[in-house]
Amino acid sequence: MSAAGDGRARIGNVVARAIEPVMDRYGIPGMAVGIVVNGRTYVYNYGVASRATGRPVAGNTLFEVGSVTKTFTATLASYAQATGKLSLADMASQYVPALRASSFDKVSLINLGTHTAGGLPLQVPSDVTNDAQLMAYFQSWKPTYAPGTYRTYGNPGIGLLGLIAASSMNQDFVALMEGKLFPWLGMHDTYIDVPPSKMESYAQGYTSKDVPIRMTQGALWSETYGVRTTAGDLLRFLEANMGMLDLDETLQRAITGTHTGYYQIGAMTQDLIWEQYRYPVDLPQLLAGNSSKMLLEANPATGLAPPLQPQDAVLINKTGTTNGFSTYVAFVPARKTGIVLLANKSYPIDARVTAAYEILTHLPGNAP
DSSP: OOOOHHHHHHHHHHHHHHHHHHHHHTTOOOEEEEETTTTTEEEEEEEEOOOOOOOOOOOBBBBGGGGGGHHHHHHHHHHHHHHTTTTTSSSSSTTOOGGGTSSGGOHHHHHHHHHOOOOEEEEEOTTSSHHHHHHHHHHOOSSSSSSSSSOOOOOHHHHHHHHHHHHTTOOOOOIIIIIIIHHTTTTOOBSSSSSSGGGBOOOOOOOOOOOOOOOOOOOOOOHHHHEOHHHHHHHHHHHHHHOSOOHHHHHHHHHHHHEEEEEEETTEEEOOSEEEESSOHHHHHHHHTTSHHHHHHHHEEEEEEEEEEEEEEEEEEEEEEEETTEEEEEEGGGGGGEEEEESSSOOOOHHHHHHHHHHHHHSSSSOO
16 A cells, blocks of 8 residues: 555544544434645545435535634635725724614624624524615614623624625625635635536435434525535635645735634634634633533623734634534644534534544644
8 A cells, every 4th residue: 555545544544433433423424524634635435415315425525514604704804804905903884884873883893703793693583584674683783792892603793794895895795705715715616506517416414303404595694604515625725724725825814814813712712703722722622612602602702902913833613503514624723734524414513523633633743
């Protein structure tokens, strides 16, 4: 066996030891696991993309990535800043005339991208179904907390940031993502609107009770949970985030800029959507930072002044969930090492984080 083949087999054994028990425990039909290590990328596919057809998970299988979408939205906003279209330090109402003389006069774009606007909810209210209703909702919203004092995770803030970023560039958000950002990154199997020719590659999702399901579109869905992609493409995004690709300098600066730390919440530093920890990091810290308490409750946030410039000796991560899909991504810039977990079933976040941590800490040269 060649050295490359031997490396793939050894890493595959590490991945299998962590992933196969999780798939068995939660009845996950299919998973794709991507690894970046030692300058190489590897994808390991397990199970089926659809129980009905028995089609196996393959390199072109599309998974919903849920809130990992937000990291792309953050990248677009950072790019808009890098090209002089906006400043993240500005107040949101400066870019949305309909929100002038509202609470958003005191909410910065950084607040929108760090879940610190002052108590925006997890989801846009279900009765908000069009742009006019969305603006009316934002106009009437009143903060529970002073902006920048509490982190309340949710979709409305980053969704609004996505709308503002696209507007500042005088284009539609989806058109910018699919026509510019994804191609610039070399992500040629990544979509918000999956074309008919790719629907056969789109995995079937399953709820925790094994009911077949795919995402439901709602207000701000494109900006907050709409991306469908492959493990290989998502690995490429991690490589871009670790400076491993030959990208346009402005785009690379924008990507790296999303790793700027703005708030401290326990051991977790809140970047522009990304969440980071000093490396090495222990598993309990990662589990606490990705817990239901962090997801569903208001947590005191301490502003970092000045903001923490992008670091190498950190672990940066993000989870993503839809009703039928589960995602976890993590990477360590100093080691140029990262992991992507994609599954076509809803299963607990702590199981994802634990499996990823086990894999990362057993990769060649990566024990913490």
